[in-house]
Amino acid sequence: MLELAVLGLLQEAPLHGYELRQRLKATLGTFRAFSYGSLYPTLRRMQAAGWITHDDGDATVVADAPPLTGRRGKVVYKLTAEGKERLAELLSEAGPSAWEDETFGVHFAFFGQTDPEVRVRILEGRRSRLEERREGVRTSLARTRSRLDRYTLQLQEHGLESVDREVRWLTELIETERRSARARPADPVPPGQAGTRPPSDVPPPPTATGRGAP
Amino acid sequence: MLELAVLGLLQEAPLHGYELRQRLKATLGTFRAFSYGSLYPTLRRMQAAGWITHDDGDATVVADAPPLTGRRGKVVYKLTAEGKERLAELLSEAGPSAWEDETFGVHFAFFGQTDPEVRVRILEGRRSRLEERREGVRTSLARTRSRLDRYTLQLQEHGLESVDREVRWLTELIETERRSARARPADPVPPGQAGTRPPSDVPPPPTATGRGAP
DNA sequence: GTGCGATGTATCGCCGCGATACATCGCGAC
DNA sequence: GTCGCGATGTATCGCGGCGATACATCGCAC
Numbered sequence: 001m002l003e004l005a006v007l008g009l010l011q012e013a014p015l016h017g018y019e020l021r022q023r024l025k026a027t028l029g030t031f032r033a034f035s036y037g038s039l040y041p042t043l044r045r046m047q048a049a050g051w052i053t054h055d056d057g058d059a060t061v062v063a064d065a066p067p068l069t070g071r072r073g074k075v076v077y078k079l080t081a082e083g084k085e086r087l088a089e090l091l092s093e094a095g096p097s098a099w100e101d102e103t104f105g106v107h108f109a110f111f112g113q114t115d116p117e118v119r120v121r122i123l124e125g126r127r128s129r130l131e132e133r134r135e136g137v138r139t140s141l142a143r144t145r146s147r148l149d150r151y152t153l154q155l156q157e158h159g160l161e162s163v164d165r166e167v168r169w170l171t172e173l174i175e176t177e178r179r180s181a182r183a184r185p186a187d188p189v190p191p192g193q194a195g196t197r198p199p200s201d202v203p204p205p206p207t208a209t210g211r212g213a214p
Numbered sequence: 215m216l217e218l219a220v221l222g223l224l225q226e227a228p229l230h231g232y233e234l235r236q237r238l239k240a241t242l243g244t245f246r247a248f249s250y251g252s253l254y255p256t257l258r259r260m261q262a263a264g265w266i267t268h269d270d271g272d273a274t275v276v277a278d279a280p281p282l283t284g285r286r287g288k289v290v291y292k293l294t295a296e297g298k299e300r301l302a303e304l305l306s307e308a309g310p311s312a313w314e315d316e317t318f319g320v321h322f323a324f325f326g327q328t329d330p331e332v333r334v335r336i337l338e339g340r341r342s343r344l345e346e347r348r349e350g351v352r353t354s355l356a357r358t359r360s361r362l363d364r365y366t367l368q369l370q371e372h373g374l375e376s377v378d379r380e381v382r383w384l385t386e387l388i389e390t391e392r393r394s395a396r397a398r399p400a401d402p403v404p405p406g407q408a409g410t411r412p413p414s415d416v417p418p419p420p421t422a423t424g425r426g427a428p
Numbered sequence: 429g430t431g432c433g434a435t436g437t438a439t440c441g442c443c444g445c446g447a448t449a450c451a452t453c454g455c456g457a458c
Numbered sequence: 459g460t461c462g463c464g465a466t467g468t469a470t471c472g473c474g475g476c477g478a479t480a481c482a483t484c485g486c487a488c
Contacts, residue, residue: 230468231468231469232466232467232468250469251469251470251472254468254469254470255469255470288468289467289468316476
């Protein structure tokens with residue numbers, strides 16, 4: 001989760017912890033926090049796994065600075081070759097691990113680096129996931145509606161409408177993806193491995209954000 | 215968090231673990247899971263704290279059943295007097311602890327047992343919280359819009375619209391609360407302590423759910 | 429020249445989640 | 459009539475994220 005986010009961000013440019021967190025907030029802030037309390041341990045884990053290296057800048061340069069004060073240099077992280085492989089692997093995943101509530105946002109944020117085929121499959125997966133849930137809530141709501149507290153009901157209905165909204169959003173996105181896939185054929189994974197391609201040239205931006213009737 | 219949810223549910227009726235979880239899903243399912251992995255430890259903690267007791271039903275009744283098979287009776291939990299006090303205390307809180315993302319839903323779900331004054335303050339607190347966040351995202355979006363990836367942008371905008379939607383929802387709810395407060399005066403906390411009252415008679419249900427233009 | 433807010437690295441304890449294990453019960457298929 | 463299966467029921471474990479917190483440096487304003 002955080003792992004994917006970090007790999008995705010470092011793919012674009014080497015960063016140090018603080019900056020990483022800023023980007024995290026800027027990119028995913030609407031729905032996810034990612035405090036240092038998870039970031040640093042994750043970085044440690046990833047380094048141990050060999051996905052990233054820390055090219056720790058100062059420290060060596062200012063080697064004659066008072067070592068007792070614990071002179072701390074910025075620790076700049078960047079991807080290793082294995083890290084890039086790992087990223088490609090994560091980005092090519094199109095299963096539940098990509099469309100569950102907690103993960104979907106992160107995967108979506110890096111759609112720019114994701115294979116078009118995978119994009120569609122993830123979007124569809126999430127949509128049917130949400131549709132399932134919606135049906136569940138709807139029926140359980142129909143059964144218990146009368147017995148329910150006024151506020152509980154209101155909460156339920158607000159949640160239901162949120163889900164509805166996201167389903168509509170996803171449907172729009174899927175259609176857009178389909179359209180640009182049709183406009184750009186000769187893409188159905190000709191060479192060996194899929195998902196490893198970084199380009200992901202943005203398709204003709206179709207004016208985005210269906211500004212229609214909300 | 216879970217603590218409040220459990221207290222709130224047990225206030226309505228004694229329940230055992232499994233049932234408790236069902237209710238939890240039914241009441242908050244749209245936005246919160248609450249697996250057994252948190253439920254049982256919480257129940258344990260709450261019992262240790264003295265908020266609840268388990269009137270474990272069977273086990274004693276069928277005392278002659280083979281004890282080696284570990285005959286397990288349903289464990290029915292119910293509130294103690296201290297538990298009721300604790301619940302009242304939690305329900306009377308109208309600070310950030312009541313309107314943050316994770317907590318708001320639970321507090322709202324038990325608005326039926328909450329003092330009308332507190333209800334309004336929580337709703338307003340949440341609303342300004344969301345408005346703050348919205349402003350933050352909006353400006354940061356305005357600054358970086360051009361540099362942003364197509365998908366990141368889309369994600370951001372969808373998030374922003376979600377926040378907008380919730381703000382509108384809250385505004386509606388606040389107005390409704392205000393209206394029923396005006397219709398039912400002589401309520402501004404006449405006796406000693408506030409928030410301790412369980413009645414919370416539902417105000418004249420104003421046909422709910424603004425079925426207007428969505 | 430001093431204080432304060434942004435930058436920067438890091439840890440700690442808490443809490444919730446998903447997976448899993450295991451036992452019982454009621455019911456329909458065969 | 460029994461066999462299995464899905465619902466009911468209690469419980470644990472490890473993982474990962476969160477908020478609070480600590481502490482150090484830097485640049486700038488007053």
